[in-house]
Structure formats: C-alpha cells, structure tokens
Amino acid sequence: MIHDPNVVAARARALSAKVQLDTSLRHAKSRLNPRSLAADAVDNAADRAMDAAQSGVQIARERPAVAAAAVGAIGLLLARRPILRLFGFGRSADDGTGDDTANSQSSKDKD
Numbered sequence: 001m002i003h004d005p006n007v008v009a010a011r012a013r014a015l016s017a018k019v020q021l022d023t024s025l026r027h028a029k030s031r032l033n034p035r036s037l038a039a040d041a042v043d044n045a046a047d048r049a050m051d052a053a054q055s056g057v058q059i060a061r062e063r064p065a066v067a068a069a070a071v072g073a074i075g076l077l078l079a080r081r082p083i084l085r086l087f088g089f090g091r092s093a094d095d096g097t098g099d100d101t102a103n104s105q106s107s108k109d110k111d
Contacts, residue, residue: 002008030036060067076083084090 081090
C-alpha cells in the first residue's frame with residue numbers, strides 16, 4: 001500500500017469528487033423524470049393561474065367599468081352563434097352549412 005501523502009490526498013479528492021458526481025447524477029435523474037417534469041409543469045401553471053386571477057381581481061376592483069366591458073365582450077363572444085341566429089345570420093335551414101351564398105349562387109346559375 002502506498003503511504004505517500006500526495007497519493008493519499010489525491011485519492012481522497014477523487015473519492016470526494018466521485019461522491020459529488022453520483023449525488024449530482026441522482027439529482028439530475030430525479031429532476032428529468034417525466035413524472036417529476038409533469039408535476040413541476042402543473043405546479044408552475046397553477047401558480048401562474050393564481051397570479052393572473054389575483055391580478056385580474058385587483059384590476060377589476062380598480063377599474064370596474066373596464067372589467068364589466070371585458071366580461072360583456074367575452075359573453076358576446078361565447079353567445080355569438082345564438083345571437084347571429086336570432087337576427088337571421090346563422091345557419092340556413094336549407095343546406096345546413098350556414099353559407100347563405102350557396103343558395104344565392106345556385107339561383108344566379110339558373111338565370
């Protein structure tokens with residue numbers, strides 16, 4: 001067995017480096033695990049959603065008219081098809097495509 005202090009110190013450094021490398025590899029493997037990545041993504045998305053909701057509530061308290069207009073616009077967007085049908089701009093009962101130009105084209109072709 002070699003008892004040279006330099007060799008013993010080098011072996012100790014090598015062993016320490018090996019332990020540190022093994023620890024780093026285990027940590028990297030656990031972080032790159034698909035389940036771990038998915039859980040991190042869900043947590044991150046949930047945090048951002050909460051931040052956005054809190055920001056939205058704060059803005060709504062500061063500017064209620066703007067918030068009401070935004071909610072109204074979203075409501076109109078979601079209800080646009082029934083509203084268009086109410087005023088006769090929705091799907092046509094003749095062809096079911098909602099394209100009223102098909103009927104007008106066929107009537108022009110007959111002329």
